[in-house]
Amino acid sequence: MRQKMADMVHRIQDEICEALREIDGVDYRQDEWTREEGGGGRSRVFSGGKVFEKAGVNVSIVYGTLSPQAAKSMGGGHELQGTDLDFFATGISLVLHPINPMAPTVHANYRYFERGEGQKPGSWWFGGGADLTPSYLFEEDAIHFHQVHKDACDRHEVADFTKFKQWCDDYFYIKHRGERRGLGGIFFDDINDADRDDCFAFVTDCAESFLSSYLPILERRKDLPFTSEQKDWQQIRRGRYVEFNLVYDRGTTFGLTTNGRIESILMSLPLTARWEYCHEVQPGTEEYRLLEALRQPRNWLEN
Amino acid sequence: MRQKMADMVHRIQDEICEALREIDGVDYRQDEWTREEGGGGRSRVFSGGKVFEKAGVNVSIVYGTLSPQAAKSMGGGHELQGTDLDFFATGISLVLHPINPMAPTVHANYRYFERGEGQKPGSWWFGGGADLTPSYLFEEDAIHFHQVHKDACDRHEVADFTKFKQWCDDYFYIKHRGERRGLGGIFFDDINDADRDDCFAFVTDCAESFLSSYLPILERRKDLPFTSEQKDWQQIRRGRYVEFNLVYDRGTTFGLTTNGRIESILMSLPLTARWEYCHEVQPGTEEYRLLEALRQPRNWLEN
Numbered sequence: 009m010r011q012k013m014a015d016m017v018h019r020i021q022d023e024i025c026e027a028l029r030e031i032d033g034v035d036y037r038q039d040e041w042t043r044e045e046g047g048g049g050r051s052r053v054f055s056g057g058k059v060f061e062k063a064g065v066n067v068s069i070v071y072g073t074l075s076p077q078a079a080k081s082m083g084g085g086h087e088l089q090g091t092d093l094d095f096f097a098t099g100i101s102l103v104l105h106p107i108n109p110m111a112p113t114v115h116a117n118y119r120y121f122e123r124g125e126g127q128k129p130g131s132w133w134f135g136g137g138a139d140l141t142p143s144y145l146f147e148e149d150a151i152h153f154h155q156v157h158k159d160a161c162d163r164h165e166v167a168d169f170t171k172f173k174q175w176c177d178d179y180f181y182i183k184h185r186g187e188r189r190g191l192g193g194i195f196f197d198d199i200n201d202a203d204r205d206d207c208f209a210f211v212t213d214c215a216e217s218f219l220s221s222y223l224p225i226l227e228r229r230k231d232l233p234f235t236s237e238q239k240d241w242q243q244i245r246r247g248r249y250v251e252f253n254l255v256y257d258r259g260t261t262f263g264l265t266t267n268g269r270i271e272s273i274l275m276s277l278p279l280t281a282r283w284e285y286c287h288e289v290q291p292g293t294e295e296y297r298l299l300e301a302l303r304q305p306r307n308w309l310e311n
Numbered sequence: 312m313r314q315k316m317a318d319m320v321h322r323i324q325d326e327i328c329e330a331l332r333e334i335d336g337v338d339y340r341q342d343e344w345t346r347e348e349g350g351g352g353r354s355r356v357f358s359g360g361k362v363f364e365k366a367g368v369n370v371s372i373v374y375g376t377l378s379p380q381a382a383k384s385m386g387g388g389h390e391l392q393g394t395d396l397d398f399f400a401t402g403i404s405l406v407l408h409p410i411n412p413m414a415p416t417v418h419a420n421y422r423y424f425e426r427g428e429g430q431k432p433g434s435w436w437f438g439g440g441a442d443l444t445p446s447y448l449f450e451e452d453a454i455h456f457h458q459v460h461k462d463a464c465d466r467h468e469v470a471d472f473t474k475f476k477q478w479c480d481d482y483f484y485i486k487h488r489g490e491r492r493g494l495g496g497i498f499f500d501d502i503n504d505a506d507r508d509d510c511f512a513f514v515t516d517c518a519e520s521f522l523s524s525y526l527p528i529l530e531r532r533k534d535l536p537f538t539s540e541q542k543d544w545q546q547i548r549r550g551r552y553v554e555f556n557l558v559y560d561r562g563t564t565f566g567l568t569t570n571g572r573i574e575s576i577l578m579s580l581p582l583t584a585r586w587e588y589c590h591e592v593q594p595g596t597e598e599y600r601l602l603e604a605l606r607q608p609r610n611w612l613e614n
Contacts, residue, residue, distance in 0.1 A: 036508050037588070037589070039589065053589075054586045055587075055588060062586075062588065064588065152497075172491045183567075184573050184576075185573065186569045243583070247580070250553060250557070250584075251557060251577075254553070254554060254557035255557050255558075255567070264486075264487045264558070270487050270488065271588060271589050273487075274554075274586060275588055277550070277586040278586065279585060279586060279587065280546070280583060280585050280586075281553075281579040281583065281584050281585075281586075282582060282583050282584075283577060283581065283583075283584075284358075284582065285340070285355075285358060285365065285367065285574060285578055286340070286342065286574050297481060310427065
């Protein structure tokens, strides 16, 4: 399974980067890196193109021995000790921040973990998800993104779209703001109570669905006209993105505590962000419509 | 002591804001807020003036019962329970981010804590410090800032400048970057092993020294010419400031876990920040000179 998952994420990285290169009109920068304690990765980042302010698509395979602190942020269960702290992790992680404030930021991440020998129940699991973070709310975009992911879930017995959508809304909660980072999507942290190949098939299907979930949205929004005030609002939303990733995100914490490659871990941060003191949004505006959807998550497919 | 400290920080807030108003050419925005669980504060923020991109000077008095998590981030000792979780805290906190990349960001913070009745040894303490965060290194600025704070320390038996400078370098360490947030200053987290009035006199002296530690530097740098590349570098340094504050800063953690006023807690964040993937700094440049001083702290008064 280690090899199958590693092969899959590398293949998906190639497919996604090929598509992004065509849209963005520039090539990505690739960095292959190795990790002193074991493993490494291949980071690809777009910047300076016509569509993305900053866009990264990373794969990595890391292994070694966890610190108790890292084991805690890795999740998946109870207290660990001794050889249980050995781990293997591989996955793909991408964050795309478009220039146009009408085009949403998107994040997706699919990963496979093993602990110890990875044979005992509970010693391996898959995690992942995809979520959409617009600065302006287009309901048809939210519906399309959720529909594609629901379809992927519906093709697999191991998946439960309703549960994963709820998990996404819960996970991406910025508690100190009382709002979610984005509109939702799917999130699952430890799928391990089914056949391992079935889990792999589901995660593969999700990863293969990414482009069809996002590209139609990007095509519709990337060339829309916008004002400098709308760009400022995007920058303020970028600030919230930074707040979530640095304060709450478990993937970031895991990377910071396992001595991962810092530029790859923080690749998810936007190129620029803004914090205005006491920024206020007036009811009735488009900005307020977005905030309402972040404060009170919706089931996009049931309205 | 509660009243004496509260009076002092309000007086210092007035003095500092008066001076900043004169330099910045605009008035501050003031917000008085109350905290549901007890207490409140007075936040003053400058923005849109000719010198500061964003500058906040806040005072607060908060009290109530701590959550065990908040008690932990509050510091000052051992595990707590029962009525020991009652607390009182008052202080002043300021962060000034100038527009000009040649003018350094500065932070200062002086606070007094009580736990329970505040009568037993170890149940009250003072904390605080001031630190300088330039984007470009002017050694005379670093020397002046440290000299003023050393002079304040030297006037009080309860203070130890050498120890507090070291504490500052240790505290403002951005571990995942291998660099400090700034050039240093002083930092002390729990002064409580002396007469309470002597401690108060020291903290008051520090707070009263703030303007003379920073204004001469600001005057020298605020109108220097700069390029757009230098402004970009400042924005990248602002990104590191955000990383420290959201990932490591105990004051921010304390605020986020005690349901403080979110806009006052995050007032310390810059107006704008930037994250370039794999930004590289060439040896021999001014940017590299700064980085060297952040990677290897110096004793500015002994060179």
